[in-house]
Amino acid sequence: MKKLMAANWKMYKTQREAKETIRELISLINDNMPSEREILIFPPFTSLDVVCNEIKEIEYIHAGAQNFYPAIEGAYTGEISPKMLLDVGCEYALVGHSERRHIFLEQDDLLAKKAHFGIDSGLKIIFCVGEKLEERKAGKVEDVLKEQLKQGLKKIKDVSSPEKVLNIAYEPVWAIGTGEVAGEKEISEAHAIIRKELRSMFGTQANNIRILYGGSVKPENADSIISIDNVDGVLVGGASLSAKSFSKIIFA
Numbered sequence: 001m002k003k004l005m006a007a008n009w010k011m012y013k014t015q016r017e018a019k020e021t022i023r024e025l026i027s028l029i030n031d032n033m034p035s036e037r038e039i040l041i042f043p044p045f046t047s048l049d050v051v052c053n054e055i056k057e058i059e060y061i062h063a064g065a066q067n068f069y070p071a072i073e074g075a076y077t078g079e080i081s082p083k084m085l086l087d088v089g090c091e092y093a094l095v096g097h098s099e100r101r102h103i104f105l106e107q108d109d110l111l112a113k114k115a116h117f118g119i120d121s122g123l124k125i126i127f128c129v130g131e132k133l134e135e136r137k138a139g140k141v142e143d144v145l146k147e148q149l150k151q152g153l154k155k156i157k158d159v160s161s162p163e164k165v166l167n168i169a170y171e172p173v174w175a176i177g178t179g180e181v182a183g184e185k186e187i188s189e190a191h192a193i194i195r196k197e198l199r200s201m202f203g204t205q206a207n208n209i210r211i212l213y214g215g216s217v218k219p220e221n222a223d224s225i226i227s228i229d230n231v232d233g234v235l236v237g238g239a240s241l242s243a244k245s246f247s248k249i250i251f252a
């Protein structure tokens with residue numbers, strides 16, 4: 001499995017800025033893309049089309065949506081469907097990001113619907129999990145991660161085929177946007193818990209599921225994070241906004 005180097009641009013970048021960043025990134029990679037890695041960019045909705053157009057000839061870069069609503073179409077003001085995302089050339093989507101869980105109060109049932117509907121519609125899903133600081137302090141990391149996976153993935157039965165692709169991102173809430181990165185031991189333990197739970201849910205199919213780490217990944221720490229056991233990629237926020245810094249992470 002190729003390592004997935006993913007950039008979550010969150011609510012940053014106009015179309016012009018998105019185009020400049022993606023062009024700069026491609027020129028920095030300059031045909032030196034490591035063959036065992038691939039890149040995934042999550043622009044805001046308004047820049048998805050621009051980014052998809054810039055990368056359509058490049059097989060090692062993919063685009064994803066930060067959000068969608070689990071219906072084909074309908075009276076859902078303000079929402080975007082998987083069909084619309086696939087239409088602009090978007091292949092992936094995030095579900096369960098901690099900002100969706102905590103700022104927009106998305107609950108397990110909605111997340112389960114999104115994960116299932118997204119995969120069924122042909123989107124590759126990155127399902128995010130992660131504990132809050134108080135949960136870690138209370139020794140609840142394992143319980144929280146298992147419960148988030150059990151609840152969020154309960155409708156998904158098949159993750160074995162190239163059309164039904166699930167990835168997980170472990171993003172401890174206390175490490176997102178704080179500059180506080182989880183230590184090697186914490187990452188390795190959390191990823192092992194996730195892998196074990198995925199095996200109990202999906203059997204040997206769990207081996208097809210990549211587990212990414214996210215939370216204050218920077219050029220300075222990407223090297224050690226990407227070499228940890230069971231880390232199959234990274235999901236980068238702040239440090240992915242600059243093409244220079246994200247390209248350093250890609251080459252870490």
Ligand code: 13P
Nearest residue numbers: 008176177215216237238
């Ligand atoms: P930061 O890299 O800014 O901590 O954000 C992580 C994140 O939320 C990626 O989805």
